Amino acid sequence: GSLEHTAVLALVLAMALTAAAPALCFAALAVAAGGLGTAVFCPGERRSGAAVFTAGCALGALAAPNLTGVLTLGLAAGAGLLGFLLCPEQALRAVFPPPATPVGTQSLTSAARKLSGVADTLSDIAETVNAVCSCQMPPRGESYDYVVEFCAQHLCQNCARRNTCWVQGYSTAMDGLYALRGALEHNGRVELEDLPGQLSTCVHPADLCATVSHGYRLWCSRRQTRARAELLRTALTEQYSAMATALAQMAARLGRAGLPDPRREARTTQLFASLGLEPLECTVLTDLAGRVTAAVTLPRTSFTPGECRALAEEMGRICRRDFDPPEVTNCRTVTMLHFGERPLYRAVFGLASRPAPPETVSGDACRQFCDSAGRAQMLLCDGMGTGKPAAVDGQMAAKLTAQLLQAGFAAESAARLVNVALGLKNAGQESGATLDLLTLDLYTGRAGLFKAGAAPSFLCRAGVVRTLDGASLPMGVLPTVTGRSTALTLDVGDTVMMVSDGALCDGSAWLCDQLTLSTRLGQSPQQTAEAVAASAVRRSGARQDDITVAIVRLERQKS
Structure with a gap:
């Protein structure tokens, strides 16, 4: 057994022996020394424990008043050790569990x-x-002065008229080269007819056009590299910040374990x-x-x-x-x-999705699951646009968010990290994905709703529908995500419905009526989701967009 169990047992036996006969104090010493020595030096080891207990009995025998006491103690200890060694191990562990x-x-x-x-x-x-x-x-990237310097070094450096153009006519040459910027930005290159009057004295006009065009391409490349470096730097700092917040939250939870x-x-x-x-x-x-x-x-x-x-x-x-x-x-x-x-409660999910015709792939992505911490998670991501490009953003955002939630991240921290990933993936393009996330504690019924550019959600309680909205921007658009969080408490029978913006083409009033009707008819969350999605398709008409309806209902856990 444990050291505490052994100490209590040794004390009780020593008191019992001493109370039975004060002359048996040496025996009480033997039992206490043998038991405590076994628990300290070899807990749970039968043969080694028996040896240590024998040594403790020998120590107690030194305090015996006469030879008769020594023999009596030896016989009693031997009988006890024999019974201990013959007793089945399972029987001993049932009484004294291992430390x-x-x-x-x-x-x-x-x-x-x-x-x-x-x-x-x-x-x-x-x-x-x-x-x-x-x-x-993107290809590599820096000021238009680079184009002028490139031309001066690679074309005019060895020209016989260098002093005439760049010393006597410096202002004229600079004005002429800067006058080419409009043609370069419009066509990406210059032709002979684009040369202004300030450059009419050049003896190598064709080479001048080729050199300026090449220098402009290199300048554009440098600018792109600088912009990308700035993007990566912003993403890195945002990721460090999000990670610090998430790890602090996890440390706090571990401290309250x-x-x-x-x-x-x-x-x-x-x-x-x-x-x-x-x-x-x-x-x-x-x-x-x-x-x-x-x-x-x-x-x-x-x-x-x-x-x-x-x-x-x-x-x-x-x-x-x-x-x-x-x-x-x-x-x-x-x-x-x-x-x-x-948990005390259980979450019943429903999901229905319809891609926008003629596409066969929906830009919406939904995840519904319960994690090991007794929480129900329902998230809906809507990629901007329709078809495969939108599906890439939507699926990527939903997958990464679900993985972060399962790993223990809070909604805000997960959104910040996914925002960094989408920003790097899009590389400055106008694309991204919305995030609609409901986290429901199945022990208490408390829930948190986080929205980043998502459409309104709907809460149905006792047949009355309430709209849950929060104005914000999607993920992947700005360097930092700007989401809105709402706290609410659900009871048995309450239903939360999330929809993508494709279901709102005819407004939101009919969605509230449809959810109320489905609740009164006693439809399951899956039946309600299918009915809402089918109605949204009929109402959309020519305004086709991806439609997704996700529903969760809180119910009492079955015994």
């Missing part, structure tokens, strides 16, 4: 799981941005040991809200869905709570299981 993992290492499992998710997500972001930028890298429960940890360790899966780490925590979470790290093992459900039932019996099947994370050499209490 719990030291508190200093208990947070490693949870921290490793979270940081692993963050590392994987950031790696995906870096790979996506690098892959896109390598295909869309809760108190360890050594007894439940010991029973959890015993459960997996009995299955032949000796845990590398085991943590059972009770947070400030009273919810219990458990994390177990094992040598790499695969689990079927049925085995996960069985493990959740056994963990529920040990911790006296209802657990959902664990979240399984496989690393290179270990497997991490994370058990969370079954």
Whole structure:
């Protein structure tokens, strides 16, 4: 058992022996020394423990008043040790569970799981941005004086009339070269007929046109490089800022993870040991809200869905709570299981999408899922425009946002990082994607709605529809994202509907009426989404755009 258990037991036995007969004080000393020595030097080891206990008894025998006491103590200790060695190990562990993992290492499992998710997500972001930028890298880029200097160095440096043009007629030559800027910006090059009167004295007019045109192209390239460097610098600083905010939020959550429960940890360790899966780490925590979470790290093992459900039932019996099947994370050499209490509520989703004719691919992208922290996440991203270009932005924004949310990022931090990725991918082009994100706590019903350029959303409560709106700009347009957050609390039966702007071609009043009607008819979220999408297509007429309807309804968890 643990050191605390052994100390209490040794004290009780020593008091009992002394109370039975004061002459047995030496025996009380032997029991206390042997028990405590075993717990300190070799906890959980049967043979080594027996040896240490024998040494403790020998120490107690030195205090015996006579030889009879020594023999009596020896016989009693021998009989006790024989019974201890013959007793089945499972019977001993049922009474005295093995010592719990030291508190200093208990947070490693949870921290490793979270940081692993963050590392994987950031790696995906870096790979996506690098892959896109390598295909869309603009050519290189700097003031129009560069064109003048280029012409003077590469054409006029060795010309016989250099002193005449650049010393005696300096102002005339400069005015002539600056007069070519309009033709260069309009055509990208100059021809002989574009040469102004100030340059009529040039003896190499054709070479002058070619040199000025080449210098202009190099100047444009330098300007593009400078603009790109500025964009990358802005993106880098924004990314550092977003990462600092996100990691601070994660550190705060880890600091509020809760108190360890050594007894439940010991029973959890015993459960997996009995299955032949000796845990590398085991943590059972009770947070400030009273919810219990458990994390177990094992040598790499695969689990079927049925085995996960069985493990959740056994963990529920040990911790006296209802657990959902664990979240399984496989690393290179270990497997991490994370058990969370079954939430009070459950989220029922519905989704319907219609691409704008004649396109076959929708620019809208939606993700609906529940994460390991007991939160329902529903996000809708609408890429600007229609077809494949819009679909690239929409799918990229939705995928990266979902990965960041699953890794533990808050909505604002995830939006800032995705904004950086879209800004780099678009490389100054006028494109981007909106973000409509609902985060719902399934334990309390509290929700947060974050909008970045998204269309209004709708909340239906007791048959009454309320519009949720927030004016903002899409992601990928500005260096920093400007979103709006709204806090609300949902109850059983409340429904939240998100739509892309294609569903608002005929206004929003009919959407409120349709949502109210579907609620009164008792339709499921999926049926409601299909009905709203079909009505939006009929109402759009010639104003065709991608249409997506995403719905979530809060319901009581089934027992």
